[in-house]
Amino acid sequence: VDAASLEAIALATYRRAKRDPGRPMSTFALARAVDVEVLRLRDMAGAPAGRGTSNGKRFIAVKQRLPEAYARFFAAHELAHFLLDEEGYDAEDLETCCDYLGAALMAPRPAVIGLKSAFGLDPRAIAKEVGGTETMAALRVGEVLRIPLAVVAPIVRVRGPEEWVWPSVPELRRLARLAPRKLPRGLAKTKLTDDPRRVLLVADDLTGTD
Numbered sequence: 408v409d410a411a412s413l414e415a416i417a418l419a420t421y422r423r424a425k426r427d428p429g430r431p432m433s434t435f436a437l438a439r440a441v442d443v444e445v446l447r448l449r450d451m452a453g454a455p456a457g458r459g460t461s462n463g464k465r466f467i468a469v470k471q472r473l474p475e476a477y478a479r480f481f482a483a484h485e486l487a488h489f490l491l492d493e494e495g496y497d498a499e500d501l502e503t504c505c506d507y508l509g510a511a512l513m514a515p516r517p518a519v520i521g522l523k524s525a526f527g528l529d530p531r532a533i534a535k536e537v538g539g540t541e542t543m544a545a546l547r548v549g550e551v552l553r554i555p556l557a558v559v560a561p562i563v564r565v566r567g568p569e570e571w572v573w574p575s576v577p578e579l580r581r582l583a584r585l586a587p588r589k590l591p592r593g594l595a596k597t598k599l600t601d602d603p604r605r606v607l608l609v610a611d612d613l614t615g616t617d
């Protein structure tokens with residue numbers, strides 16, 4: 408499924424739940440509103456989350472002792488599986504699609520647009536509003552508003568317009584280590600708190616001001 412279809416499924420899910428997609432809601436509540444039970448289990452073997460059907464009722468199980476932002480995202484990922492299943496979607500990129508849709512359920516497009524205009528590109532403020540990690544909040548801003556940005560370390564993830572070309576991964580890692588004042592013009596750096604090594608690079612000077 409392409410990104411636009413996944414964004415549309417996220418919006419449709421808020422409509423089913425009779426909620427405004429401009430106001431992000433807990434993915435536990437969202438799941439329950441579309442008839443998926445959410446269980447928090449103290450002991451789970453292996454994965455931090457899973458899903459199934461019991462007596463005809465769909466359920467998501469999420470490990471209890473997890474930071475809230477991760478628990479919500481794992482629930483969102485499992486909910487995305489049910490939603491894509493309803494669409495009859497089952498392809499090789501299913502897990503990637505569930506990650507994308509999971510993030511879109513936590514931070515639907517209208518909410519991201521509203522939060523970006525309220526807070527600017529402040530991953531901490533946006534993460535707080537959507538109940539997610541700063542990394543997830545930053546990546547959502549990049550993909551919804553097509554702002555070129557990169558989250559660097561341990562893995563490198565980039566978002567933004569298709570025509571935007573980032574330097575190579577080793578070069579991005581090098582840029583991420585530079586002091587902010589040593590960065591090339593138009594590139595801004597913010598530390599993210601999800602991981603002590605993690606940095607957000609934003610190409611924020613695309614408006615042709617120079």
Ligand SMILES: [Zn+2]
Pocket residue numbers: 484488502505
């Ligand atoms: Zn999955």
